[in-house]
Amino acid sequence: MNPKVDDFISNTKKWQPEIEQLRLLLLDCGLTEEFKWRNPCYCFQRNNVVLIGSFKEYCALSFFKGTLLQDSNGFLSKPGENSQAVRFFRFTNLQEIQELKPIIKNYIYEAIEVEKAGLKVIFKSNTELELVEELQIALDKNLSLKIAFKALTPGRQRAYNLYFSAPKQSKTRETRIENYIPRILDGKGFNDCICGMSKKMPNCDGSHKYIGEENK
Known part of the structure; x- marks a missing residue:
């Protein structure tokens, strides 16, 4: 247990x-x-x-x-x-x-x-984004997360889906999704700035990496 x-x-x-x-x-x-x-x-x-x-x-x-x-x-x-x-x-x-x-x-x-038997679900082909299984399960389980994800632009949805689907291990995919739930709920895309210091808003330009050094 x-x-x-x-x-x-x-x-x-x-x-x-x-x-x-x-x-x-x-x-x-x-x-x-x-x-x-x-x-x-x-x-x-x-x-x-x-x-x-x-x-x-x-x-x-x-x-x-x-x-x-x-x-x-x-x-x-x-x-x-x-x-x-x-x-x-x-x-x-x-x-x-x-x-x-x-x-x-x-x-x-x-x-x-x-x-x-190693059986797999064959997903129907359509024009909509085909989400990685772990992400679809997370969205089905959490209505707030599902609404927030659907509110993202198609490009932001694709970016998250690509990032979440990259690992070979299901457990790693689940961890990635779990770590990015707060970001999705905030309406932020995978490549969006979250520190507010980027000079290429709304995209991240890496400015957050220097915040800690400036405060030393």
């Missing part, structure tokens, strides 16, 4: 019993527990499989490649209109989780088999 998840659950004001039960189910299925995007995340061989989410009206299991699951019971739903990969399994009470325990485990095991 990850201590950061312990802290998350202890500080959760709503859905605490439900989240604890879902956590036990996921661990019982053999997944590794991590803490990403400020939520409990469960992985198989370092690949993200499912995220526990807490919302106002429900808590949920968010399957990263949910669109590849058969969903013969019809429990999965899209987190957003344009979501092509992630699917939610929503819960509104502890009894519901306990009664659906065998079915929930089947979904989890199927998601693990998807990773074992």
Whole structure:
């Protein structure tokens, strides 16, 4: 068990019993527990499989490649209109989780088999910017971040997406996204000045590098 998840659950004001039960189910299925995007995340061989989410009206299991699951019971739903990969399994009470325990485990095991088989989500080609998976998940999870990102110019969106998609490791991509969330929420582009001293506003010209030296 990850201590950061312990802290998350202890500080959760709503859905605490439900989240604890879902956590036990996921661990019982053999997944590794991590803490990403400020939520409990469960992985198989370092690949993200499912995220526990807490919302106002429900808590949920968010399957990263949910669109590849058969969903013969019809429990999965899209987190957003344009979501092509992630699917939610929503819960509104502890009894519901306990009664659906065998079915929930089947979904989890199927998601693990998807990773074992190395299956990938094939995104539909369109004229819109195709975001790196980790960024799309972060936007689906955080409405404020999604609104702020959509408010950026297409060029600024592309710059962020290019920077976030560069690393080969998913964990590195996640870290980059996490580090730049405050900047996006402030409406700043990746190459924008944030110190106010640039002579090429709004672009950064490296002036921030000399602020510390001038104050010495």
